[in-house]
Amino acid sequence: MxxxxxxxxxxxxxxxxxxxxxxxxxxxxxxxxxxxxxxxxxxxxxxxxxxxxxxxxxxxxxxxxxxxxxxAGFSLEEVREVAEMRAALEALALRNAVPHLTKAILDQAEEANRAGDRAGDVQAWEDANRTFHRIILTPCGMPRLLNAIDDLHTASARFLFSGWRAEWEAPTDRDHRAILDALRAGQAEMAASVLARHVQTIG
Amino acid sequence: MxxxxxxxxxxxxxxxxxxxxxxxxxxxxxxxxxxxxxxxxxxxxxxxxxxxxxxxxxxxxxxxxxxxxxxAGFSLEEVREVAEMRAALEALALRNAVPHLTKAILDQAEEANRAGDRAGDVQAWEDANRTFHRIILTPCGMPRLLNAIDDLHTASARFLFSGWRAEWEAPTDRDHRAILDALRAGQAEMAASVLARHVQTIG
DNA sequence: TCAGCAAAAATTATAGATAATTAAAAGAAT
DNA sequence: ATTCTTTTAATTATCTATAATTTTTGCTGA
CATH class of the missing domain: 1.10.10.10 (Winged helix-like DNA-binding domain superfamily/Winged helix DNA-binding domain)
Known part of the structure; x- marks a missing residue:
C-alpha cells in the first residue's frame, strides 16, 4: 500500500x-x-x-x-450504534442510487461479491465487502452521505477485526446476493430493507 | 456570547x-x-x-x-442531501429515545415549542427549534448519532439564515405539535414518520 | 500505611521562523 | 491581441522553540 x-x-x-x-x-x-x-x-x-x-x-x-x-472505545453499545446508523444511511443511499443503477454496475457488484466468497482472510473479505457496498451506493451521488457511510464502515471494520482474528472463514454472503436479486428485479424497497437488516446483523 | x-x-x-x-x-x-x-x-x-x-x-x-x-457551497442538491440525512437519522434517534421519554421531558419540549412560536426573529426561532429537537432526541443515549445530527442541523441552519433574513415571521409549528401528540399517545412510529417528513420539508 | 501536598518530569498548546508549493503578474513570441 | 514562459508575490505546510498545563514522583505528617 x-x-x-x-x-x-x-x-x-x-x-x-x-x-x-x-x-x-x-x-x-x-x-x-x-x-x-x-x-x-x-x-x-x-x-x-x-x-x-x-x-x-x-x-x-x-x-x-x-x-x-x-x-475511542467500542463497547457493544457503540458497535450497535454504528450498525444502526449505517443501516439507516445505507438504506437511504441505496434508495437514491437505484434510479442510476445500470446492469454494468450490478455486474461489478456481483464480481465484488464473488471476490468476497473467495477471500482467504478477514482483510480480503472486508475489502471485498466494502467494495460491494460502495459500488451499489456510490451512484446515489450524495457525497456527504457517502462520506458519513464510509466513516461508519471504518468503525465497523474495527469491530470485525477485533472479534475474529484467528478463527475465521469466509461466509458466503446470502444477503449480498439477495440485495442484488432484488435490485435486478427492480424491487428497490425490498433491496433497501434487506440491506438495512444485513448491516444491523453485524452488531 | x-x-x-x-x-x-x-x-x-x-x-x-x-x-x-x-x-x-x-x-x-x-x-x-x-x-x-x-x-x-x-x-x-x-x-x-x-x-x-x-x-x-x-x-x-x-x-x-x-x-x-x-x-462549502450549498446548492439545492446539498441542502436536500442534508435534509434527507437528518430525516433518516433523527427518525432513528427518536425511535431509540422513545423508551426513555418521560412526561417531564415532553413538557420541556412543549415549552421549547412555545418559545419558537413566540420568537421574534429567525435566530430565536432556530434556537428554539434546535432545542426542541435536542430535547426529544437526546434520551436515545447514542452520542455518535447525536453528534452527527447536530452537524447536520448546523448545515440546515445555514440554509435557513441565507434564505429569509428579511421577510420572516414565526410559523406556528404544527409538525412539532403533532410529534408531541403522537409521543404522548405512545405512537412511536407515527412520531418518527412525522419527524422524518417534517425535517425533509425544509429542503 | 496512607492521605495530602510540593517539586519535577512529561505532555499539550501555541508562537515564530523556514521551506515548499501555488497563484498572480509581467514580459516575450507568435 | 493572445498565448506561453518566466519571474515575483502570496500562501500553505512544516519545523524548532517556548509557554502553559497536566501527570507523575517523592516527600512530609498524621
Whole structure:
C-alpha cells in the first residue's frame, strides 16, 4: 500500500494511525502521545495534531482539551450504534442510487461479491465487502452521505477485526446476493430493507 | 456570547468561524486564509489550521491539499442531501429515545415549542427549534448519532439564515405539535414518520 | 500505611521562523 | 491581441522553540 506522495504528512499520519486502530494494533483507550508519534514518523508534532483532528472526526479517537487523545472505545453499545446508523444511511443511499443503477454496475457488484466468497482472510473479505457496498451506493451521488457511510464502515471494520482474528472463514454472503436479486428485479424497497437488516446483523 | 475561556484557541476559532459561515457573513466558496484569520484572532496559524480541520469535519468548509480552504457551497442538491440525512437519522434517534421519554421531558419540549412560536426573529426561532429537537432526541443515549445530527442541523441552519433574513415571521409549528401528540399517545412510529417528513420539508 | 501536598518530569498548546508549493503578474513570441 | 514562459508575490505546510498545563514522583505528617 504505497501512500501517495502528494499527500500532506498530516494525512499520511492519519491514514496510518487509522489503519492501526482498525487493525487493533493499538488497543481501545490507549493514549496517543503527539511527540512520540511525531518522532516515529520523523515529523514534528504539528501535522500529528492535525491528523488527530481528522481521526477525531472519524470517531476513531476522542480528544480532551488539554489532556490528550486516546483511542475511542467500542463497547457493544457503540458497535450497535454504528450498525444502526449505517443501516439507516445505507438504506437511504441505496434508495437514491437505484434510479442510476445500470446492469454494468450490478455486474461489478456481483464480481465484488464473488471476490468476497473467495477471500482467504478477514482483510480480503472486508475489502471485498466494502467494495460491494460502495459500488451499489456510490451512484446515489450524495457525497456527504457517502462520506458519513464510509466513516461508519471504518468503525465497523474495527469491530470485525477485533472479534475474529484467528478463527475465521469466509461466509458466503446470502444477503449480498439477495440485495442484488432484488435490485435486478427492480424491487428497490425490498433491496433497501434487506440491506438495512444485513448491516444491523453485524452488531 | 461569552466564549468559555477554558477552551483551546483552536476551538474558539472554529466556533466563531462556524457561526459566521452559518450566519452567511462569509459567502459560499470564499477562501479562508490562515494567516489573515490568525492575525484577526491575535493567534498563530497553527490553531487556525486545527480549526479548519474541525470545520471540515462538520462539512462547513472544504479543503484541498495545498490549495487552501474554502467555505462549502450549498446548492439545492446539498441542502436536500442534508435534509434527507437528518430525516433518516433523527427518525432513528427518536425511535431509540422513545423508551426513555418521560412526561417531564415532553413538557420541556412543549415549552421549547412555545418559545419558537413566540420568537421574534429567525435566530430565536432556530434556537428554539434546535432545542426542541435536542430535547426529544437526546434520551436515545447514542452520542455518535447525536453528534452527527447536530452537524447536520448546523448545515440546515445555514440554509435557513441565507434564505429569509428579511421577510420572516414565526410559523406556528404544527409538525412539532403533532410529534408531541403522537409521543404522548405512545405512537412511536407515527412520531418518527412525522419527524422524518417534517425535517425533509425544509429542503 | 496512607492521605495530602510540593517539586519535577512529561505532555499539550501555541508562537515564530523556514521551506515548499501555488497563484498572480509581467514580459516575450507568435 | 493572445498565448506561453518566466519571474515575483502570496500562501500553505512544516519545523524548532517556548509557554502553559497536566501527570507523575517523592516527600512530609498524621
Amino acid at each position: 504505497t501512500t501517495a506522495k502528494s499527500d500532506t504528512i498530516a494525512s499520511q499520519i492519519s491514514k496510518t494511525l487509522a489503519h492501526r486502530i482498525i487493525a487493533g494494533e493499538i488497543e481501545a483507550g490507549a493514549k496517543l502521545r503527539q511527540d512520540h508519534i511525531a518522532e516515529e514518523f520523523g515529523a514534528s508534532h504539528v501535522p500529528v495534531r492535525e491528523a488527530f483532528r481528522r481521526l477525531e472526526a472519524q470517531g476513531l479517537v476522542v480528544s480532551e482539551p488539554r489532556r490528550g487523545v486516546r483511542v | 461569552t466564549t468559555a475561556k477554558s477552551d483551546t484557541i483552536a476551538s474558539q476559532i472554529s466556533k466563531t468561524l462556524a457561526h459566521r459561515i452559518i450566519a452567511g457573513e462569509i459567502e459560499a466558496g470564499a477562501k479562508l486564509r490562515q494567516d489573515h484569520i490568525a492575525e484577526e484572532f491575535g493567534a498563530s496559524h497553527v490553531p487556525v489550521r486545527e480549526a479548519f480541520r474541525r470545520l471540515e469535519a462538520q462539512g462547513l468548509v472544504v479543503s484541498e491539499p495545498r490549495r487552501g480552504v474554502r467555505v
